[in-house]
Each structure stands twice: as structure tokens, then as C-alpha cells.
Amino acid sequence: MEKITLAPATVLSPVPAVLVSCGDAEDNYNIIAVSWTGTLCSRPPMTYVSLRPATHSYHILEEKKEFVINLIPEDMLEVMDWCGRFSGRDVNKWQEKGLTPIKGETVKAPLIKECPVNIECKIVEIKVLGSHTMFMAEVTAVRADETYVKDGRIDLSAFRTVANVGGGYMKVNDFQGRQGFSIK
Amino acid sequence: MEKITLAPATVLSPVPAVLVSCGDAEDNYNIIAVSWTGTLCSRPPMTYVSLRPATHSYHILEEKKEFVINLIPEDMLEVMDWCGRFSGRDVNKWQEKGLTPIKGETVKAPLIKECPVNIECKIVEIKVLGSHTMFMAEVTAVRADETYVKDGRIDLSAFRTVANVGGGYMKVNDFQGRQGFSIK
Secondary structure: OOEEEEOOOOOOOOEEOEEEEEOOOHHHOEEEEEOOEEEEEOOOOEEEEEEOOOOHHHHHHHHHOEEEEEOOOHHHHHHHHHHOOOOOOOOOHHHHHOOOEEOOOOOOOOEEOOOOEEEEEEEEEEEEOOOOEEEEEEEEEEEEEHHHEEOOEEOOOOOOEEEEEOOEEEEEEEEEEEOOHHHO | OOEEEEOOOOOOOOEEOEEEEEOOOHHHOEEEEEOOEEEEEOOOOEEEEEEOOOOHHHHHHHHHOEEEEEOOOHHHHHHHHHHOOOOOOOOOHHHHHOOOEEOOOOOOOOEEOOOOEEEEEEEEEEEEOOOOEEEEEEEEEEEEEHHHEEOOEEOOOOOOEEEEEOOEEEEEEEEEEEOOHHHO
């Protein structure tokens, strides 16, 4: 098949589709939908989120130096998409969508209780790149609904989630095997 | 439901599951399976891959300052997993798995012809983090099979791919709508 050459663009897929929560007191808690995130390092566990300076969460992250990544069960897809279309300057997303902030173990930033896996993060470096700024962070704790914990470790093989594929959403729910299955 | 607190770990999910190709001449072309990758910035389009120094590709990226991210159709899942279990020091992954290197438009690093979308990248910064080093890069061109190009842009709504979810693989193939669907 013929390859067509296109201009540079952000087509890497699938990428995560998650909700990031931030703030350090109930009157400044916010939520933002994020796909520009990923794992940077295994030991120490490191991640990042990239945000545009125009977002309400940008200055909260810059000031508080903490955030929580909340993984999305598939039945929260519409809530997540909605959270990506409005600003915390204009609406209280927690109240509008019935989301419950709960206390973190290692951060003041709130976890979203309705999300089954919550990743607590402390920012270690902020890099201005262009349209987006990368907030690099260390993972300081993971919290999960007991359904997804087996023998003290996360087991997501039954998790039903969603991904961002080229600016659209797809379901992610059909477990195929663990890394290394091809040589077992 | 009760939340259980766990030690910090790399549980962000879903994350990509892709093949990265590198090298600048046929005798040093290599392929590595990567999940520690993501989009860092929209304008300019920026991405990264994080690799362990022990990998064969690490020093190729360090020296050549280029790589290509190749997206995986679901029927290449086993090939991708296999590529993640062996080192290019010991095997020629192209020959073993019948993969075809083709020339890039903007980089000397080869594209994997069998992968329907190929993202050409030039490294702009290398950051040592811990177990992994992050190779930050600008996307310099995108190439795609004509099936996935509509009106000069990528359309992945019919793409059937895979993701890494907590160290296991899941299918990603059930299109749910474009970003913003919740307010349409």
C-alpha cells in the first residue's frame, strides 16, 4: 500500500484519556481532562501532564506542585469529555458532574472517588515547550478500589477503560495477555 | 468502595504499545517495543520515548538523534510483544519477523512498512531520569497508509490497535465519538 506523507502532527495513538485533579483546599479544587500524559520512568516511577497556559489548572499545578491522575472507567467517558470542554473558572466540575473529592495519602490534591485508580504525583520539573508546558512528576502513592488489587498489587486485566486515538475515543476492554505472552 | 493505598508504581493506563525503529544504515537498523511514550506538546508536535541504557536501541538513539514511532495494527500484537523480549544485539528483528524497513522523508531512521502510521522524530533533548532516560523529540513528518488519510489528514476512527494496560495488552477498536461529543 502507498504511504502518504503528511505534515508533522500529534497522531501517536492510543494515548491515555484521564482526569487530572488538583488544588489544595476545597475552594480551589479543579479537574481537567488530559491526554498529553504518559510514563517517563519506572524507578523512580515518573509521569507528566502537559497543559496549555490558558487552562485554569495550569496555574494551580504551577503553584501547588501536585496533581492526581484518575483513571477512567468506560462509563465515565461522557463525564471526562465534558470536563475537557469547560473551564474550572466558569463551572464547579465536581458539583456539575457529581464527582467526590477525597483526601490523598501523600498530596493535598484531591482524588476523584468515582475513578477506580488514583495516582498521586509531586511535580519535580516544569518545562515550557510551546503550546503546552510539561509538568514532570514523581508518583508518590497509588490508590485503588479493592476490586483492582490482588496480592498487594494492581491488576487491571478486568478494567474497562477508554483511550484517545487520533482525537477520538475508543473502548479498551478486551484483555489479550500479559507482556511476554509471545514467548510463553 | 474502600480505597487501598499501594506503593508508587507505573500504573497509568492505557498507555501506547508501539514499535520504535532506529539506525541510519541497513547494518545498524533496529526495532524496540515501547510503552513509555506519549505526546508532550501540540505546537510544535513533540513526543518522547524513555529507554533503559541496557537496550541496544539506547545508544543508537543517543548517537543518531532520530527515531520513528510505528503504530501497531491489532494483528501485529504478537510481533510487537516478541520484539520487546529480544535484543537487537542478538537477533535481526526485521528478518526474524519479516518486517520491511523503508526510507523516511525527514530522517535516516527507517520506517516499518507493515505499520500503517509512522511518525518521524528528531531528538531535541536527552534527560537521564533513573532506570529510564527520556529522549524528547519533535515530530518532523507523519506517513500513513492511504486507508487512514482523509482530506489530507489522519483519520484513525477505523483503526484497530492495542494498548498497554497495567503491563497487559488490550484491544482498542471500538470508536465512541470525537473529542467534544458530550456537548454536541
